[in-house]
Amino acid sequence: MISPLLNVRSVSKYYGTRIGCENVSFDLYPGEVMGIVGESGSGKSTLLNCLAGHLPPDSGEVFFDTRTNGPRDTLTMSEPERRMLGRTDWAFVHQHARDGLRMGVSAGGNVGERLMAVGARHYGNIRAQAVDWLGRVEIAADRMDDRPDAFSGGMQQRLQIARNLVTGPRLVFMDEPTGGLDVSVQARLLDLLRGLVREMGLSAIIVTHDLAVVRLLADRLMVMKDGHVVEAGLTDQVLDDPQHGYTQLLVSSVLQV
Amino acid sequence: MIDLSNVSKRFTLHNQGGAEIPVMEGAHLSVAAGECVALTGESGAGKSTLMRMIYGNYLATSGRIKVGDVDVARAAPREIVALRREGLGYVSQFLRVLPRVPTREVVAEPLLTLGVTREAALARAETLLRRLNIPERLWSLSPTTFSGGEQQRVNIARGFAHDYPALLLDEPTASLDAMNRETVLRLIEEAKARGAAIVGIFHDAEARGRVCDREVDVSAFTPKAA
Numbered sequence: 001m002i003s004p005l006l007n008v009r010s011v012s013k014y015y016g017t018r019i020g021c022e023n024v025s026f027d028l029y030p031g032e033v034m035g036i037v038g039e040s041g042s043g044k045s046t047l048l049n050c051l052a053g054h055l056p057p058d059s060g061e062v063f064f065d066t067r068t069n070g071p072r073d074t075l076t077m078s079e080p081e082r083r084m085l086g087r088t089d090w091a092f093v094h095q096h097a098r099d100g101l102r103m104g105v106s107a108g109g110n111v112g113e114r115l116m117a118v119g120a121r122h123y124g125n126i127r128a129q130a131v132d133w134l135g136r137v138e139i140a141a142d143r144m145d146d147r148p149d150a151f152s153g154g155m156q157q158r159l160q161i162a163r164n165l166v167t168g169p170r171l172v173f174m175d176e177p178t179g180g181l182d183v184s185v186q187a188r189l190l191d192l193l194r195g196l197v198r199e200m201g202l203s204a205i206i207v208t209h210d211l212a213v214v215r216l217l218a219d220r221l222m223v224m225k226d227g228h229v230v231e232a233g234l235t236d237q238v239l240d241d242p243q244h245g246y247t248q249l250l251v252s253s254v255l256q257v
Numbered sequence: 258m259i260d261l262s263n264v265s266k267r268f269t270l271h272n273q274g275g276a277e278i279p280v281m282e283g284a285h286l287s288v289a290a291g292e293c294v295a296l297t298g299e300s301g302a303g304k305s306t307l308m309r310m311i312y313g314n315y316l317a318t319s320g321r322i323k324v325g326d327v328d329v330a331r332a333a334p335r336e337i338v339a340l341r342r343e344g345l346g347y348v349s350q351f352l353r354v355l356p357r358v359p360t361r362e363v364v365a366e367p368l369l370t371l372g373v374t375r376e377a378a379l380a381r382a383e384t385l386l387r388r389l390n391i392p393e394r395l396w397s398l399s400p401t402t403f404s405g406g407e408q409q410r411v412n413i414a415r416g417f418a419h420d421y422p423a424l425l426l427d428e429p430t431a432s433l434d435a436m437n438r439e440t441v442l443r444l445i446e447e448a449k450a451r452g453a454a455i456v457g458i459f460h461d462a463e464a465r466g467r468v469c470d471r472e473v474d475v476s477a478f479t480p481k482a483a
Contacts (some may be wrong), residue, residue, distance in 0.1 A: 029335050187356040194355065198370060216355055220334040234313055234334040241315040245271025252272070 011060030019227035020046035035218030043227035091164035095176035097156035108144040154185035258454030259288040264320030284478040293455040295469040298476040348416035385414035426457035
């Protein structure tokens, strides 16, 4: 029996008396991609930030199956331990690439920096791996020494993905990874993400308000409203045969192209 | 291989006054390995609904839907994902793909997901595309701009890329010319010969007569009006 990579138990976060998210529980297994959808204010980003250790929840537990010590509650582990996880087994792809990149450092440096954070020291190896990863996200090697501010939005986003995946994480958190990009760029990014998830056997949690994105990327779907999970299940089943009134409304509100 | 007992389906429309629409009741179906069963019944009788429930795309309201060892009506999402990857294929009427992905990759994808090597997966994809008369110059293009018939054939190639033990076919011969229709019927016969259990919807009576061993009229499962 395979054990879950992430085991989330009753996570709640309040902003004063207002609910950020309440009583969220789920298991994520290795290789699974889960989407979280909902309107703005539904609590999906709050939840993602609680899971990724960016925001302390008010209650609940988040067990991550670590490589060396088995399942550990990431909310009670020490700050250095959690930071180490954030640099090795976890990755976080921000909606705005500039939040996840060092804008004053070259593209190659952005990728290499994460390798150095986990102990890589040999300059030649670091550079070679950076070139390899830039190639995988379709950034030409001759752009390696350029800074990200000279890149288009789509390129910045691909660079952010390379920076995150170079250390071979097992769990990737993504917050609206295709938000704000042109549709043609979105398609390219989705294709890239799908290929990487398949090749690396990654688990991922993707927060988005775009139902088309989750249909293409996610195996499973969680629908949130007012801080609560109202429905969860297989992605195409939730979208094609929604059971909850809110999901039915959400699905039927999408414009057909 | 595929075994349904007492399956029912009811839609609840929460945003239309909670209207309850019962569409299926007491559905039974059993398909053995190497057998092809046609679902019949007039339009709206529930052929597609039944097929979608077997695939896990629609949630059964009650009953049991066994495909191999998995009860699709109760299985966790990841069990259904695994079943679809290895054990249960579905050729729908419409191709749904990511823009920009070349046709060859679209067809090879089910094999790549299973961990088949790139060379072997692409070779299999090319064999199928050739058999289905998709010109080689189109293989490196995305099928999103293809004609309806071409898209349908790409969809069939993708559905037959992996040798699924159970296969669902929704109008696989619709909108095909005589030659391609013949190819699809041969693919179905080959799948049966290797032991696949197949459930299909065929409006084409001649095709149905040729590849199907039995017919099941789904209007027998239509709930009687109260």
